Amino acid sequence: MADGSADAAPQKPSPPVGFGASRISQACLACRRKKVKCDGQSPCHNCSSRCLTCEYPKSSDNASSSRQYASSLEERCRQLDQFCGRLESLSIELTESILEIKNLRHAPPDMNLSIDDELQQAAHALQSLPTVYSGSIPAMNELSIEVNATPDAGHELISEHAQDNISDTNNEQEISDESIDDDDFGLSKDNGETKGIPSKFGSLVTDSYGKLRYLGGATNHVLVEAVKGLSPGSLTSIYNSSPGSSNLGQGSFNHPEIAPPEFEIPLFVRGQRWQELPYLPRAEDVPRPPKYVADLLVNLYFDQLHYTFPVLYKPHFMSCYRQMSSPPPGSNDTVDAKFLSVFFAVCACASTLIPLDGKSTSFPGLDYYQKSLILYYASTGEASAERVQCIALLAMCAGGWNTLTQSWTFAGQAVRAAQDLGMHLSSLTAVSTEPSDLIKQQLSRRIWWSVYCLDRVTSICLGRPMAADDADCHCDLPIDKKDEELEAYFQNAEPSVESPTMTTSSPMTGFVAFIQLCRIGGKIQKLHSPSRIRELQDAKKARKFLRSVVSLQKALDRWLAGLPDDIRFSANATERGPNLTMCVIMFIVHAGSLLNLYRSLSGSAAQATLGSHGDEAMSHCVSAARSCINAAELVRELVPPSHHLAFCVHYLTLSGLILWALLSLPLCHG
Known part of the structure; x- marks a missing residue:
């Protein structure tokens, strides 16, 4: 009887999807308004009898939050199960592939391919690879292996080829004519792909601060693609924007207008940040100079130093400076610590331009230098264009201040900080025709080439290793337009017209030419590494060295012939300005590059080995040294205190010493 009554009892309708036992105590919207009892079903008894829509609005109480959290956690666990299933299938395929490889290795000889066939397949595989456009890498047809009849001969060929590659990599590394382009000295002038080579060499990924950092390399590309496929946001691609992108009119450079997707790389942990250093003052507590002093220093910097080292974008800097000096009414007292560090650095540089009274024993601007350095260290762990x-x-x-060793150390840090943001690769820049995006792109290029030239100048002057390797960099040249013209230029110009032109004069023309000269100077510095100079006693390697010297001499001649007339050196030039200053700097750097190129070939020991080439090298050194000395007066009048002045003074001193040493050689020999 009890069983029969249980079978006869009507079954309650099943609860809706997403409603559990906790839904019983919740009433639908219609029952709430009528203040009647609701059975918590969907639809409930009252709504079903009246043919009304039964709605269960979400509640904002703690119990509802707990239910929502449990529901979202269950959904994430379900997604995680799906990802684990995909990962398990991938691991199974990988395990099967590894087992197949092991079986092939341990298979009996009759099941294996012959060594000749394997070598032939390897040769075909090498030849089928895409051509690598690099002067230092041999062409694929040079790597092809002619398979002999016997396996031993094939192994011997491979062994000899490997030894030759190791020898070329470690000892030779000569700079051939093909490694220096005739037109742009290896510098690209567009953003497109080059003859089938992909233009993207890495990715910008989100760090623990939510900002973008560069991650490159073939193996890391595998990591990025794997994490991208397993992440909940796999439908969205990696955020690919201009390095240091931001709204140029609002504060920091590293706040993108479009937020990057939720994409995590194991190298960065979300939310894990550096703790504030307790012994460093906050930005609000650092005293600033009076406004009239700050105005003087800022104007001095942009008048005399800016276009010799265009690491800033003047309209953006002045906008932030005015906002800091005269904050709008009702704004809070918070100060942008990143901009403040740049501001104090500008004040420190401009202080060196003020004449000294002769009584001060400290460096001019040391107080601003210390404040800028304190704020720089306070942002440890972050990555931004301001750093x-x-x-x-x-x-x-x-x-x-003529402390070149400290300058060289900071230059290396600046190169690393720029590479952290991916500024050394133009391919990371988002393709856009918006003027604001194009200005950000140009600023990124200016920053990169400024720190690149800074690293080259200090490294060449001290004879130390360079932080930026040309093989790792692929950044286009900036456009030779002054800051005030950039916005109007991009609003009126076609998007495709983006390559740097040298047709009209602008304050940036000299800097663009200086970039090309620094690139050649870096190759000369690399050519005279200790390992190569040590091998000049070998006749074969000495001939290769001489070919590289001739190649670099041709590059310097092409650079000099391609200079516009308004930045060519002339002792009769009367119009002062950034281009005349850069003209004098480039004249000294060009002469210094010739001294670096030929000085190791002009000594008595080199003459005994090189013969007539040593006499020719001596004449080049004497001519370059005399050119440096003839420009000494212009250096004193035109070159402001900076790393450029330190380089010029250093090579003026070397020119006198080299002239004295070389001109006294015939007397000593007689």
């Missing part, structure tokens, strides 16, 4: 600008300006300031 690159700050440490680069401090390097220029240290060079103006």
Whole structure:
């Protein structure tokens, strides 16, 4: 009887999807309004009898939050199960592939391919690879292996080829004619792909601060693609924007207008940040100079130093400076610490331009230098364009104090900070025709080439290793337009017209030419590494060295022939300005590059080995040294205190010593 009554009892309708036992105590919206009892079903008894829509609105109480959290956690666990299933299938395929490889290795000889066939397949595979456009890498047809009849001969060929590659990599590394382009000295002038080679060499990924950092390399590309496929946001691609992108009219450079997707790389942990350093003052507590002093220093910097080292974008800097000096009414007292560090670095650099009274024993602007350095260290762990600008300006300031070792150290840090943001690769820049995006792109290029030239100048002057390797960099040249013209230029110009032109004069023309000269100077510095100079006693390697010297001499000649008339050196030039200053700097750097190129070939020991080439090298050194000395007066009048002035003074001193040493050689020999 009890069983029969249980069978006869009507079954309650099943609860709706997403409603559990906790839904019983919740009433639908219609029952709430009528203040009647609700059975919590969907639809409930009252709504079903009246043919009304039964709605269960979400509640904002703690119990509802707990239910929502449990529901979202269950959904995430379900997604995680799906991802684990995909990962399990991938691991099974990988395990099967590994087992197949092991079986092939341990298979009996009759099941294996012959060694000749394997070598032939390897040769075909090498030839089928895409051509690598690099002067230092041999062409694929040079790597092809002619398979002999016997397996031993094939192994011997491979062994000899490997030994030759190791020898070429470690000892030779000659700079051939093909490694220096006739037109742009290896510098690209567009953003497109080059003859089938993909233009993207890495990715910008989100760090623990929510900002973008560069991650490159073939193996890391595998990591990025794997994490991208397993992440909940796999439908969205990696955020690919201009390095240091931001709204140029609002504060920091590293706040993108479009938020990057939720994409995590194991190298960065979300929310894990550096703790504030307790012994460093906050930005609000750092005293600033009076406004009239700050105005004087800022104007001095942009008048005399800016276009010799265009690491800043003047309209953006002045906008932030006015906002800091005269904050709008009702704004809070918070100060942008990143911009403040750049501001103090600008003040430190400009202080070296003020004449000294002769009584001070400390460096001019040392107080601003210390404040900028304190704020720089307070942002440890972060990556931003302001950090690159700050440490680069401090390097220029240290060079103006003639402390080149400190300048060289800061220059290396600036290069690393710029590479952290991916500024050394133009391919990471988002393709856009908006003027604001194009200005950000140009600023990124200016920052990179400024720190690149800074690293080259300090490294060449001290004879130390360079932080930026040309093989790792692929950044286009900036456009030779001054800051005030950039916005109007991009609003009126076609998007495709983006390559740097040298047809009209602008304050940036000299800097663009200086970039090309620094690139050649870096190759000369690399050519005279200790390992190569040590091998000049070998006749074969000495001939290769001489071919590289001739190639670099041709590159210097092409660079000199391609200079516009308004930045060519002339002792009769009367119009002062950034281009005349850069003209004098480039004249000294060009002469210094010739001294670096030929000085090791002009000594008595080199003459005994090189014969007539040593006499020719001596004449080049004497001519370059005399050119440096003839420009000494212009250096004193035109070159402001900076790393450029330190380089010029250093090579003026070397020119006198080299002239004295070389001109006294015939007397000593007689």
